[in-house]
Amino acid sequence: MSETTDQPVVETPHGAGKPDMIVLEGVEKIYPGSTQPAVSELDLAIPQGEIVMLIGPSGCGKTTTLKMINRLIEPTSGRILLDGKDVTHVNGDQLRREIGYVIQQGGLFPHFSIADNIGVVPKMLGWDKQRIRERADELLHLVGLEPSTFRDRYPRQLSGGQQQRVGVARALAADPPVMLMDEPFGAIDPITRERLQEEFLDIQRTVGKTIAFVTHDLQEAVKLGDKIAVFATGRLEQYADPDTVLTRPANDFVSDFVGGGAAVRRLSLVELAHLELHPVETDEAGTSGATGQGTAAGSRNGVAVAEVDGSGRPVSWRHLPDRDAAGTPLVTVPISGSVYDAVDVMLDGCASLVAVVDEEGRAQGVLHWNDLVGGLRTRQGHA
Amino acid sequence: MNYLDYLTSNSEQILFLTQAHFLVVLIAVGVGSAISVALGLAVSTGEPDPPRFSLDWFAAGVREGGLVFTAALLTVPSLALYALFLPFTGLGVTTAIVVLVIYTLYTVLRNTVAGLTTVDRAVLESARGLGYGRLRRLLTIQLPLAWPVILNGIRVTTLISISIAVVGAVVQGPGLGILLINGISRIGAANSFYQVLTGTLFCLVVAAVFEIFFAIVQRLTIPRGIRV
Numbered sequence: 001m002s003e004t005t006d007q008p009v010v011e012t013p014h015g016a017g018k019p020d021m022i023v024l025e026g027v028e029k030i031y032p033g034s035t036q037p038a039v040s041e042l043d044l045a046i047p048q049g050e051i052v053m054l055i056g057p058s059g060c061g062k063t064t065t066l067k068m069i070n071r072l073i074e075p076t077s078g079r080i081l082l083d084g085k086d087v088t089h090v091n092g093d094q095l096r097r098e099i100g101y102v103i104q105q106g107g108l109f110p111h112f113s114i115a116d117n118i119g120v121v122p123k124m125l126g127w128d129k130q131r132i133r134e135r136a137d138e139l140l141h142l143v144g145l146e147p148s149t150f151r152d153r154y155p156r157q158l159s160g161g162q163q164q165r166v167g168v169a170r171a172l173a174a175d176p177p178v179m180l181m182d183e184p185f186g187a188i189d190p191i192t193r194e195r196l197q198e199e200f201l202d203i204q205r206t207v208g209k210t211i212a213f214v215t216h217d218l219q220e221a222v223k224l225g226d227k228i229a230v231f232a233t234g235r236l237e238q239y240a241d242p243d244t245v246l247t248r249p250a251n252d253f254v255s256d257f258v259g260g261g262a263a264v265r266r267l268s269l270v271e272l273a274h275l276e277l278h279p280v281e282t283d284e285a286g287t288s289g290a291t292g293q294g295t296a297a298g299s300r301n302g303v304a305v306a307e308v309d310g311s312g313r314p315v316s317w318r319h320l321p322d323r324d325a326a327g328t329p330l331v332t333v334p335i336s337g338s339v340y341d342a343v344d345v346m347l348d349g350c351a352s353l354v355a356v357v358d359e360e361g362r363a364q365g366v367l368h369w370n371d372l373v374g375g376l377r378t379r380q381g382h383a
Numbered sequence: 384m385n386y387l388d389y390l391t392s393n394s395e396q397i398l399f400l401t402q403a404h405f406l407v408v409l410i411a412v413g414v415g416s417a418i419s420v421a422l423g424l425a426v427s428t429g430e431p432d433p434p435r436f437s438l439d440w441f442a443a444g445v446r447e448g449g450l451v452f453t454a455a456l457l458t459v460p461s462l463a464l465y466a467l468f469l470p471f472t473g474l475g476v477t478t479a480i481v482v483l484v485i486y487t488l489y490t491v492l493r494n495t496v497a498g499l500t501t502v503d504r505a506v507l508e509s510a511r512g513l514g515y516g517r518l519r520r521l522l523t524i525q526l527p528l529a530w531p532v533i534l535n536g537i538r539v540t541t542l543i544s545i546s547i548a549v550v551g552a553v554v555q556g557p558g559l560g561i562l563l564i565n566g567i568s569r570i571g572a573a574n575s576f577y578q579v580l581t582g583t584l585f586c587l588v589v590a591a592v593f594e595i596f597f598a599i600v601q602r603l604t605i606p607r608g609i610r611v
Binding site: 032033070072093094095096097098101103104105106107108109110111112113120121124154155156167170171180 | 434503505506508509510511512513514515516524527528606607608609
């Protein structure tokens with residue numbers, strides 16, 4: 001961390017060691033005709049390669065803060081450093097070409113083809129045509145749109161979700177180290193939004209950008225953020241990783257904002273892949289071949305046995321310790337999901353246990369309802 | 384003499400006057416539109432509500448003032464405006480064109496301002512966020528997106544100009560007005576009604592030619608992504 005660690009509420013157990021990419025020092029914004037600062041005396045440091053979620057109620061200054069990073073809004077006072085360089089007074093247009101920017105409705109240029117939309121920043125930076133075209137195809141691929149289908153289309157021919165993907169591709173075009181995202185998934189339907197969030201995390205694993213992300217959705221903040229910055233009327237109330245914000249809110253404001261559902265929300269932070277699950281054995285139509293995490297084949301004491309179909313997917317419970325197997329519906333959840341997903345599936349299927357399955361649909365283990373209140377055990381050596 | 388005989392025996396004159404009418408309108412609308420679009424672009428503001436005494440604030444003032452002024456000019460009766468210009472530009476083509484240019488200003492300016500200000504805020508914001516400077520934003524984003532609206536203004540003003548140009552005949556301006564004025568002043572005399580009828584009908588022909596012209600221009604200049 002740099003010299004800006006004198007903030008009162010910063011807790012950065014993970015960030016240590018990585019250099020800060022975005023640093024705001026004593027930044028303040030007072031809009032003309034207003035006496036109350038929209039953002040006051042803000043110190044914030046975002047380490048390289050991390051996603052920081054700026055969250056808070058409307059008018060809390062989170063969007064103003066974001067837009068001061070690329071100087072769409074000029075700060076009244078204070079300093080902004082990008083990668084150690086003071087950018088408070090450099091040419092704003094030049095600066096913005098070095099920073100990715102994604103807004104809510106995508107903001108694609110309706111009269112440009114998709115490829116041209118993605119190519120706007122490289123074009124301004126003077127890349128040659130061939131390179132711009134290759135880059136557009138590469139990025140379309142990255143955001144999951146087939147280049148040959150989409151490159152010559154126009155924005156209005158795309159769905160909201162597809163437009164937002166193109167918006168992300170456009171922001172990535174010149175490979176900026178820093179991306180600013182202003183509620184990019186806010187106007188998207190819940191199902192598509194969830195998929196875009198997953199894809200966004202996938203992309204981030206590949207590109208490793210430093211990202212400031214404005215949202216008003218706590219769920220989204222918890223899911224996507226390495227850190228969360230909670231704002232209230234121009235002040236930073238807490239800046240910490242999601243787990244800390246949920247379990248140890250810094251003050252009454254944050255705890256009110258996080259609300260009563262914090263314990264439930266935390267479940268989405270716990271990935272099933274990291275849990276110690278109960279073993280499960282599988283039986284294919286009569287025979288008793290055991291796979292999964294069962295200890296010894298055929299030992300049916302205390303081990304759940306699921307009946308599987310020809311391709312190894314569990315279809316029903318054959319034997320369950322201490323309960324009636326026939327009366328318990330078999331529900332499954334992919335191992336890539338979180339405990340939150342598992343709970344959702346259990347509630348939905350009225351089942352007190354759920355089979356955790358891998359990508360091929362084969363059972364990997366079992367999670368019991370009682371585990372949730374009895375304490376979840378994390379698997380060793382599986383960070 | 385029936386009407387067909389009249390047309391054939393006067394075809395040369397009719398054709399000449401129709402061409403002249405077309406050209407006068409074309410020149411006047413061309414000059415007027417260039418002025419109005421340029422003015423509209425010059426006084427377009429980046430912000431919808433610019434801070435006091437900023438450059439944008441003055442631009443907004445010029446814009447609103449310009450709209451009121453050109454609107455006032457449009458309400459001056461055309462007969463009067465032609466007469467008022469006589470002392471300065473004399474009889475003939477110059478007066479005819481100058482007055483016609485004045486009548487084209489309001490519609491095109493109004494549509495230019497409307498087109499530029501109704502461009503999607505999100506599009507402009509993302510352009511700014513990607514590092515588009517103000518001029519680049521105006522010329523490569525706002526203008527193309529506003530173009531269909533601007534072009535419509537030019538189209539409307541052209542139709543209005545075709546009928547106003549007729550009055551130009553009172554200052555000896557070229558065009559079909561000559562036939563009309565002639566016919567009306569000799570009403571009752573031989574062929575006078577045919578002259579009025581011809582002047583009217585060939586105004587429609589000029590309008591039709593312009594409509595075809597604009598359909599082609601529209602096709603060629605409106606970007607594919609926003610064509611409806």
